[in-house]
Amino acid sequence: MSKAILISEHGASDKLHYGDVSLEKPSDGEVRIAHQAIGLNFIDVYHRTGLYPPPSLPFIPGMEAAGIVEEVGPKVEGFAIGDRVAYGAGPLGAYAQARNIPAERLVKIPDGISDREAAAMMLKGMTTEYLICRTYQVKAGETILLHAASGGVGQILCQWASAIGATVIGTVGNDEKAAIAKKLGCRYTINYRNENIEKRVMEITDGKGLPVVYDSVGHDTFEASLNCLAPRGLLVSFGQSSGKVPPFDITRLSQQGSLYITRPTLMDYVKSTDQLQRSAQALFDIYQSGKVSINIGQSYALSEAQQAHDDLENRLTTGSTVLIPE
Ligand SMILES: NC(=O)c1ccc[n+]([C@@H]2O[C@H](COP(=O)([O-])OP(=O)(O)OC[C@H]3O[C@@H](n4cnc5c(N)ncnc54)[C@H](OP(=O)(O)O)[C@@H]3O)[C@@H](O)[C@H]2O)c1
Known part of the structure; x- marks a missing residue:
């Protein structure tokens, strides 16, 4: 079992429901992560309202999080229990204490970057990388x-x-x-x-x-x-x-x-594992150079996701927002 936010029908933030969900063992190619911090993004609002339809209902929203590998499924290479990992391009399902996820969508968090910072930077930072280095190369x-x-x-x-x-x-x-x-x-x-x-x-x-x-x-x-x-x-x-x-x-x-x-959309710029790893590396490099800071303007308990959505949509947030599983 894991605590998670579940959406059973599209609509306003009152459609975000906190409760228990069952969690199977990781399948081939998957690992289970215990989330330490979850990134809030405007795309979560689009999924909630149905503007970007999820593959099915009900679903657990969220595309970005950081945590610790607590179980490794069959046919996974390169990840071990205890690794600090993060992701920022889905798949959906981040609003949970723990989840299973394909290992190929994960990156390892370098030392010197906290779990909260990683959850705050992956989706927004890789988006920045492709927008200013690849969609158009800013000079x-x-x-x-x-x-x-x-x-x-x-x-x-x-x-x-x-x-x-x-x-x-x-x-x-x-x-x-x-x-x-x-x-x-x-x-x-x-x-x-x-x-x-x-x-x-x-x-x-x-x-x-x-x-x-x-x-x-x-x-x-x-x-x-x-x-x-x-x-x-x-x-x-x-x-x-x-x-x-x-x-x-x-x-x-x-x-x-x-x-x-x-x-453009991030998913098309980090489709392959190689693209994902390169984009994340460019982000970690610029962060570690000290030229880009990651500012967590506000954080909420995962169970307060409703309030977090309201604040994002009402233009009350600045910088990144993280949800913390209790
Ligand atoms: N295509 C991609 O690959 C991709 C990836 C990531 C994010 N995005 C997009 O980038 C945008 C920013 O995402 P974010 O998660 O970082 O959110 P955000 O910028 O932190 O929040 C949205 C901001 O938009 C401004 N805004 C202007 N008019 C608004 C309105 N009517 N309602 C709400 N906000 C309004 C507000 O700032 P002011 O008060 O200063 O106007 C608000 O704080 C979103 O549109 C998101 O979908 C796209």
């Missing part, structure tokens, strides 16, 4: 725009991009968040609740626009994001915390300067 001297700069992905991305030498413009929802984003490397911040994003970006870039915009807010920022691009610029639309991007006429891309749009 020193470039100016980029990042929405929700004080959020989970936002805090890691603004630090990593400024470590590369880019000038980062970050949008935020209030002045406290602006101060956080500035401290973490945003040269400019825009409070998009009361400032015009396009106007400020054009002032900052002397009317030239930007080579790339990273937009995870979706509905509320999509138009402004497109309008901030330089000719042949790239809009990376990687989330929809404010709602889905509305239907879009593709001819606008030619009218506005032969623009590009991509809608």
